[in-house]
Amino acid sequence: MLRVALHRVVSHRSVHLTKVRPSMVVGFGGPVQLAENRDPNVNPIFHESLTNPIPDKPRTLKYTGDLATLKEMEVGDWKKLSVEEQMDLYNSYFGTSIADMCRDQDGWKSVLGAGMIFISFGLLLHLFIHLYINPPYVWTTLDEDWVKASIKRQIQSHAGDITGYSSKWDYANNRWK
Template sequence: MTSLMSRRLLREIPQLQVLSSRAGHSHGPPLPLTKVDIGKREVVGYGSNGEITYIDSVMSPFPAIRFKEDAGEISKLREKEKGDWKKLTLAEKKALYRASFCQTLVEVEAPTGEWKSIAGIAMFLVSMGVWGYMWIKWNVYKELPHTITDEENVKAQIERMIALRVAPIEGFSSNYDYEKGEWKK
């Protein structure tokens, strides 16, 4: 509902006004100030940041203007509202509330279910990753090369690495004692 309300407000913008640059604080072109045409809606408070807008928010629960214009049945209820509230029916009280506010605070805080789409997309991406891994495993790396699987080749590679003294300080050859000709214990 909030997004529908903000879309409606954006459609009703009659003009753009440009802020005059402040003396000594100008950093580039001036920012546009949007003026919202509120129609015949009543201004009832300060609102969020002192702007005359309608926003459903828990952080700023009292918008500056009413949600609906006082026309027809609502204007009659506003006159009746000035009297005794015990004479108002529950439906009339709800109609007055809905004329002032689009949503209740409970409706504003209600879960949207957005987590379901996020979880679904995450699961889809994880499954695509798993399928990609399986495809690579089955199609790209079908068999390991004989230099890794054949024991004779592995022993020959180890002997060559020891003879070349590959990484003698912290690497593979650091575990070999060259004076005794055997592996360190």
């Protein structure tokens, strides 16, 4: 399984990072672009997924070398084949197993890590702004005696007769309404 995963990474990387050239292979949407260093015996339009686990076209176009001898041995008794040979034959037919297709991906860990980094940068920015840019808290807003004296001054000066403290003060009885 590790070999299949490594092959997938290397083949995808070679397709995306190398210069591509047009070939004579016709795919579903027209000519298919092949990488120059890609194995010519691998079918470029081979695609398997959970919705199509057994594709119509084979993965390997032409068996050469060890795979040709394995292909001849395939006709005989499979009990004579070793586990590695059976896996090589399986990998010549299919790119991944159903278990590999059903396995959960680990991409959520990267997304979670990136989210945590952005949250930490946001918290550090908030701390920086709070400490160095915003003015310090005014002591008068925290002192209870000062707040009571401010309310008393507002009532005496009739400040906010419609919606302020003065609107809730009964001036005739000298108490709150």
